[in-house]
Amino acid sequence: MKILRNAILQAIAIAAVSAVVGFAFNAFSRNGINPFKMPVKVPVAAEGSQAGEEGIRIIDLEEARRMVESGASVIDARRKDEYDEGHIPGAILFDYYDMGTYRDRVLAVLSNESEIMVYCSEATCEDSELLAKELYLLGFTKLLVFKGGFAEWSGAGLPVERGDL
């Protein structure tokens, strides 16, 4: 019984220290969030749904191509080395895991009036959707996620830009 009581006390202490360290780290982290001010739901519309809806909409290659041609803002959510090797023409680099480096400079050139297309490596990566959610939380509401990502774009033989913009 004494063993269990000690274990419970130790567990409470570990949980308390974890909470303090976790919140402190989160406060200074580049990817930190405010758990109390996050929206309860980010609307995500499936591929093929109607344009013009607020929130995140999943788009296919054809619509991604139209977006690029129409001059919509394009965000590349991959790492810098992947971006430098090749990206969709006009795409702005915004590494999802390095928010602190890119957030201010990217947000400065984005507008809530026009649509913003986000992509990452390939259909299985989730960083484009996560970044789109992050942008939604920052107030951008016309967000498109090109699910096929750079792999589908380059695989289709569409134009690719190399190096930093």
Add this chain to the structure above:
Amino acid sequence: MKMTWSQGAHPTAGTRDGVHWIFNPYLLLAFRLLLAAIFIYAAVQKIGKPLAFADEIHNYGVVDYGAPLYIMAVVLPWVELLCGLALVTGVAVRGSALILLGLNAMFLAVIAKKTAGYVGDGTPFMKVYFDCGCGFGATYAWKKLLEDAAYLLVALALLAAPRHRFVVSIRRRSS
């Protein structure tokens, strides 16, 4: 108050005391290091990615988006990390074991629930394959369930052991 690195009052505990072999001090030490390695690695994969981790928790369909989910995403990886460090250093071994017992029971329950959902949709049990959000990537559900059940038993052994060796014990000085 005095902190000492203790090898235990009875170094032969588990061999001559009639205690079950599972409580052999060296086996318990191996259990501690095993759990510590797994949970420290898992924690490092999640720390600093609260939004991604929140999505992974949400995918289980147990907790909806909101403050409780985001608080879990911020704090849970640190609980795993601190438990792992505690097991390695020998500080609060039983407390860590208790937390990891609870966490593994929770992981087992939610993975079983998600697996049951896939099986209900027609996927054969042995073919259910998904990323549990545990920090180790996608794997077969049956494999993950077996792993978590093993970790649960290891945590239970650490919690129930009569005594541990290689631990930091805090003793009050008698006046």
